[in-house]
Amino acid sequence: MADVAVLGASGYAGAIAASLLWRHPCFELKHVTARSEAGALLDEIHPRTRVPLILEDWDPGIQGQVDAALVCWPHGVSAPAVAALRERGVRVVDLSADFRLRDRAVYEDWYGAHGAPDLFGTAVYGLPELYREAVRDADLVANPGCYPTAALLGLAPLARAGAIGDVVIDAKSGVSGAGRSPTETTHFISADENMTPYKVERHRHTPEIEQELAALGAALPITFTPHLVPLAQGELVSSYVTPTVQLGERELADLYREAYDGEPWVEVALGPPGVLEVRDTNYCRVSVHRDDRTGRVLVFSAIDNLWKGAASQAVQNLNLMFGRDESEGLR
Amino acid sequence: MADVAVLGASGYAGAIAASLLWRHPCFELKHVTARSEAGALLDEIHPRTRVPLILEDWDPGIQGQVDAALVCWPHGVSAPAVAALRERGVRVVDLSADFRLRDRAVYEDWYGAHGAPDLFGTAVYGLPELYREAVRDADLVANPGCYPTAALLGLAPLARAGAIGDVVIDAKSGVSGAGRSPTETTHFISADENMTPYKVERHRHTPEIEQELAALGAALPITFTPHLVPLAQGELVSSYVTPTVQLGERELADLYREAYDGEPWVEVALGPPGVLEVRDTNYCRVSVHRDDRTGRVLVFSAIDNLWKGAASQAVQNLNLMFGRDESEGLR
Amino acid sequence: MADVAVLGASGYAGAIAASLLWRHPCFELKHVTARSEAGALLDEIHPRTRVPLILEDWDPGIQGQVDAALVCWPHGVSAPAVAALRERGVRVVDLSADFRLRDRAVYEDWYGAHGAPDLFGTAVYGLPELYREAVRDADLVANPGCYPTAALLGLAPLARAGAIGDVVIDAKSGVSGAGRSPTETTHFISADENMTPYKVERHRHTPEIEQELAALGAALPITFTPHLVPLAQGELVSSYVTPTVQLGERELADLYREAYDGEPWVEVALGPPGVLEVRDTNYCRVSVHRDDRTGRVLVFSAIDNLWKGAASQAVQNLNLMFGRDESEGLR
């Protein structure tokens, strides 16, 4: 039993992570922290977690005594906390964007100055389906963004095959992706019965997707547009690929079946997936199609943005880092 | 006052059309028909209409005595009814797909045999913003599909400018688009908190969009994928255009402003539109953007699928056909 | 044409009121004010209104030049503004709770000190179906609360008949009732797929309902509990009456038919109403039932909390005050 802490447990992803670890057979959840709600019980704020721990202020001298920590803070404020934890030898899964990018200039261009420059570039990108072995040995894992998780699991087989000539990614997310702060955007009356594109041309997951597509063999600029839809949890990514080579339906099916055969958390579906099919799970559900009229390849991938897109994927990474079956505590 | 009938008034679009005509200053709603619910009061079935007319069986000898009719029946069954009405000199707005396409082979390829071949090709495509003058003189108007309405109003300025090299159209619709029949798809438990692509590669609005883009100068095969989202009424079409020429933000803004200046029912918005902004209205709300990283042009267009995408656009056409201000009865 | 202003037009009710008055045949909307968003266009903040007026700071020297004003501010801050308007001879419909109660001690008990004591007790309670004649002559009308509107229209026939021995009122409201401020309660993730009682034993509409029931002949303490349900607009009030006399189904039906015969905005339905049937309308839809097993009388009343429960009822009152048909501008 390794001792773990969850920093930022009052947010949606942090609360789910705490809930998963509280019931996990291999980890003991010792500390949960919150920046503005310290002193409250976690299950007062998030009754569904049923984790009767008191939220603490962040204090590396206290929470830094654990074996591992999940850091669920926003980018910018996350990096210094991660640095403090690493100094104490704590193994970290960071759910922010602070350690996902490997090119410092790109990070600064999209996010501004980095909060822990010495650690920049030292993390493993925690998409287990792509970096499983590296995660096992990592002390610092950068948990992927929700959109990149779904987009990359959808596109990886094509990228590795060198088949992506161009790609348009149209993504749709439930409202929990906008975070727990009450804002005009997250107000029920704004979101209910509505849908709208947002952060057109400038969503920060763009360079993250491009970085990992390039690592897979598809170095190209992408068009990525997220949309807000009126549901709580769930993300659907529709990718429209102009292929470099003509691929038939059968070849596509084989490509995806082989890519994900044996993967515990990727389901290749025959028909297009619905987000409800993966709600409250660590699954990513993918389908691939060929549009015969245009030759384009269509890929749809569905995840729960708070689970596979954040909290449960962080636990999947933690399982790997501690030599456990990556699915433990996730069924 | 012209006398009008609504055939198929028990469906969602038909009920709204009947409600608009019941309160319209220039038309007198004389008959409403239904295929399976004849005998019932329309406002028992659709209380929101507050139209206290009894739904009748379809009988051209009775309902064919009016000056004009809106036919809100599905494709296939619509064409023969339209033919019977036209024989009696009734002017018709047909909301089905039966008269939208102008190429018989394309129709048969996507829909099968046509139900009134003699009339095929005689209708005016009833998108007033594109065919206003022709609609004024038409005796038979084919009311556009909901997706084509939003897609074409979004793309027309670019198409006319010869700027569309390629286009991916990702469309999202509320559940009313699936019709009033209770099915597994329309069950609350299937649709709520879910979203999913549907009719991938084979939605019948594809050839309709291609036909009208070609008429505007952009003859090319398109990739069109609709998605179902958990809301009642509203449609958002996200179009990703690979332009033939580089267009700056300013040029794009000018192009759209000029295209829609003076149009009563198209709003060019600065930011991306939300479907709630056009709910229960005849408006189409459009925004255009340039992705500097890829040079792609992004267009978002939002309508209410039952209003501008069906019922209110039919009334807009009817106004034009009878020489009235096209906005009468629609505010 | 009387000139009117809407104070507090950036809230949900104020925005709808402004939208109704902007298109009203008898009133000219001259000013809209907002406390924190002055300077913005109303239709930027509320695109659905399509009212292209700039929100102004409240200044009695400016907005107090109109013939009438609708005040859509919260209780407490409303009273002084109403006083300033009345001093200038402006006729006022106040949508806050400041002038609804007639017993000063009761007001202070539930709301605290009053902001314009000289005016206390001078207003007419603006439920037109109960106080139509008094509203016509009033210079200050207190627009009823949303729950009292539905509860009183549901219970008035029984109260007048002296038939209410005891009553339990279980009310359910959509989220717009919680106002436009983003809070934890109004966050989509809190409200979606949830429902919960709130303000148990202490909702401020309790004394308002009691006051008016007493005026109708039923002076008794009530049990009133509101619940929040996951929809935008709509309020359903379920009233469980222990009658003083046994009333049969037929007698009840007659009682309600007679009570509301000729009322333009109350619909007596045979079956229980759904809130969707009155969405975006000034209607209250009521049904009455007798539980043969217990002798209890059940009354269900449905309104749109922002329309009949606030904005459109305010316009209905304004119509009466200015000698117009009370339904003008509301269809």
Added chain:
Amino acid sequence: MADVAVLGASGYAGAIAASLLWRHPCFELKHVTARSEAGALLDEIHPRTRVPLILEDWDPGIQGQVDAALVCWPHGVSAPAVAALRERGVRVVDLSADFRLRDRAVYEDWYGAHGAPDLFGTAVYGLPELYREAVRDADLVANPGCYPTAALLGLAPLARAGAIGDVVIDAKSGVSGAGRSPTETTHFISADENMTPYKVERHRHTPEIEQELAALGAALPITFTPHLVPLAQGELVSSYVTPTVQLGERELADLYREAYDGEPWVEVALGPPGVLEVRDTNYCRVSVHRDDRTGRVLVFSAIDNLWKGAASQAVQNLNLMFGRDESEGLR
């Protein structure tokens, strides 16, 4: 490991029960049956179950070889299947209403002729919190209705204390309670943004609640009205009790704390519960309040209608029948 079957696994409750038993440490799920979808994989129809079993036709010679069965069929068709299973010695939890009532005349009055008269009256009412010991020894358990589960857990402490003089029960349920058949009621467009009372005066859970209240010491006719609200899973029961004796807040709190101390699946909350807090769980969450103005006692109880109101409570009963910890497989 006992072998079990789920009859009627294609319905919502049956599918969840199958999913729970498929992963249960003490039971082996051998058969799942469906009346109209036999031959399909359960997880094709209900992907969320991830139970890769083929749905079979009902055949007592086959499915009747198991040690226990959960019967998830509607009342009427359930009784004969239960009889066939019992003849083979199979222990049964029946989720229909067929064996819940103990008075034959009452059953026939509300449901018509019984399908297995010899077995009538032999079942234990499977609300573990009330009948735990009897369930352990039972061969036939009648799983309670969803509304009775929530209502009785809310009212039991008061009923046992002899404190209920009269009670009005206003209940609200999500749409899954209406079953999986696509109907006008369950159509997304009917349910979304709507709420309405239904089966006023005549919901069949009325006699079931009365029977069990009487068994607890409160023999009285109740007023019970259910309402449909726009969410998928969740049930909130608001009970308004006219007490026989005055009970203070403190006494009420003590009464409930003592009643449920040590109960694993009943949570006594300080504030009113929301249904989201118990979504996808076996919990019932209860709060009790005193309305000082009227002396009335208010009780709110929230469950997930498909879990504690059906499937997970059935598994809880099965655990007890087979001598296991009643919570196994439910966390």
